[in-house]
Amino acid sequence: MDKQEILHQINASENNRVKLAIVDIDGVVRGKIVHKDKFMSSIDGSSGFCDVVFGWDMADQSYDNAKVTGWHTGYPDAEYTLDLSTYRKIPWDEEIPFFLGDFSKINHPACPRTLLKKVIKKAEAMGVRPLFSQEFEWFNFDETPDSLHDKQGINPKPLTTGMFGYSLLRASQKSDYFNDLFTLLEDFRIPIEGLHTETGPGVYEACIQYTDILEAADRAVLFKSSVKEIASKHGIMPSFMAKWNSELPGCSGHVHQSLWKTGKNLFSDNKDPMKMSDFLKSYIAGQLLLLPEILPMFAPTINSYKRLVEGAWAPTTITWGIDNRTTALRVLNSSEKSTRLETRVPGSDVNPYLAMAAALATGLYGIENQLKLTISPTIGNGYEDKSNGTLPPDLKTATEKMKNSDVAKSLFGEGFVDHFCRTREWEHRQFAASVTDWELRRYFEII
Template sequence: MNQEQVIAYIKDNNIQKLKFAFADIDGVLRGKVISKKKLLDGMQAGYGFCDVVFGWDSNDATYDNVKLTGWHSGYPDKLCFIDLSTFRTVPWQDNIPFFLADFTGPDGSSLPACPRSLLRRVVRQCEEMGYHAEFAQEFEWFNFKETPESLQQKGFANMEPLSPGMFGYSVLRTSQNSVFYYDLFNSLTQFDIPIEGLHTETGPGVYEAAIMHDEVLKAADKAVLFKTAVKEIASKHGICATFMAKWNADLPGCSGHIHQSLWKKDLSQNLFYDATEVNKMSELHKQYLAGQLYCMPHLLPMYGPTINSYKRLVEGAWAPTTITWGVDNRTTALRVINTTADYTRLETRIPGSDTNPYLAIAAALASGLYGIKNKMTLDIAATVGNGYADKTNGSLHTNLFDASTAMQNSAVAKELFGDGFVEHFTQTRLWEHRQYAKSVSDWELKRYFEII
């Protein structure tokens, strides 16, 4: 909707309140319900929002190492702006009107810490290069017969999964939970997050959903909204959904794979496809893939943003550990899918479901465009067979500290995203590492409490 259409909708439907939200650095939605007058007054001027939302972590603990905001600045308001084109209604909340926002002003200025604003800048660059980017992110997540209260009471132990056993692609399990299962599919579609496929994955109570592909910014919006929407819909059914990358050491992790392709602006041709080339990969596709391979170690925290991310990135766990690519190979970091002209695409398999979609998608697109701009050659051979064993081109960092330190010192990362973002983001990841380093885990208690 444009401004005139939004105003008409509010008037015609006697709307008195609306909801808006934006994603913080972790991809967590922060927002509020506002009055009709507040919405109308701020459409052009913006809405003041305390910038502590970019100065604290996912548990609202304030960072001690960021320059953008803090006690030194007094945590002032920063202006955020609603993107009216993101209008939708929330079907499980009495169809309250909802908008996404970011911190990009009408003059194009933006807050370096705002993930959506960062992606918008990358998308603008893509369009200036003459391309239309189509993206989609898919997610796996576990469902439990728990509530926030029961999780606290249990200390996040002995949680009851929605269904027992390892039963991927199960028709039986989804039928046994059909009320929840079909509510997910139907409500998400009504919320303008059309689902291409929804099924169980292997593991107790785990689902996987593929979101229909779309223009890259819209695809990222849908991915961000998907995670919160699933949690809200699940809560209606007495279910708690988690998007942790690896909640249990003995079970598979949860992926957040990114599918992508570049097209002519009129969508008349998939520029990744060339039937005359080896693997049907166009030269543009090869350059894009080469850029991702090259930038991968420089941008890894954008794909693996939490301590837990790296518990998933281990050998034999359906997640990559090496800097590799292959054709329809699920053991490599990048997977080329070339079934038909329309469906030829690249799948970036590093991200888990714990990613901030704006940042993961920005990393994928920016690094691909980097390869095109620099006319990079794909001099890394496709991996045939086990990608875990192919360490020819190196391995991914195995923890958040090493990955964040590498990005913090990377000239490539700063070239792609600017000093302001790289400094702020990597400091938040190093903070995350420090919180983990000083914690005492159950593993330590069980191993050392009595015997040492």
């Protein structure tokens, strides 16, 4: 719909509420409900949103090391703008109109959606159209926020038992929830290409249909928050932690990507033995080269690195391969139309705006600099192929690499890199200051 059609629908609606949202550095959707008169008065300009949303972490604890906002600035309102193209109605919440906004008008260095839009402009300047999608795995639990709180947040009960990957039986046993996910997400403009159970108790996987990159990122961000809201209606708690249990596989957030021009997939070349264009090879070379320097954008939490371990369906080495699920980058080349790159490093805890910005920017870096793909495709076990190095093993190490990366600063801007790395340093310090259950079990009695 165009602007006038959207405004006509809002005006004609008997619903006086409009839900507005932005997305913070951790990928958390932050928002509010406003009266439609308030909404109508702000659509041709911009409104203020308290910039504390970029001055605290996912637990609402204020950073003590941030520059862009904080106690030293007084947490003023920052100017944000609504994107009318994000218009949706929430089918599980009385069809309330919904819009996403961002801080691109003021070029806020901490706004993830603003960052992605800047990288997209780079692609457009190079004459290419990025088509992206993301897929998520996540565990579901027979819990509510209250029941999990009463258990002090530990030992959540999975929705189902056993290792039932691709199980129609397990899906049918929770069919009301399973079917609601597919149908309601479609109605909310998040079309699902496929939905199935994965191996593990209560774990599902969903592949979101591909589209232009900004819309793909919007869909991915809203997918996670929407699943949580829909699940709550069924008394279920989903978790998008990268690894909630050391004995079980982690949860991925793989990013699929291709570049197009005048209806042609620039990644495909039927004359090449691997059906890969030089364009794609340079794109891969850029990602492989810069993976260690932008890893926190793919693996942003302490927990992310618990997933990135050998033999757990997540990559640990700087590798690529043709349809190889043990490598960091997986090329799928079965047809010209579907040829794409799957970046397998991100977990389900990722901020989709940052993950897609990182994937696109580093790939374009390879194209712009005409990098040659000198690394051979891995055949067989990617965990054993350490010839090109391994990924940084933890958030602290990865953040230090990104903080000191001149290329990261040139791709994303010094303001973003400085703020983002400060938030990751904060995240590490919060963990380092905590006493874990593992420490209690290991040291309490015997030491």
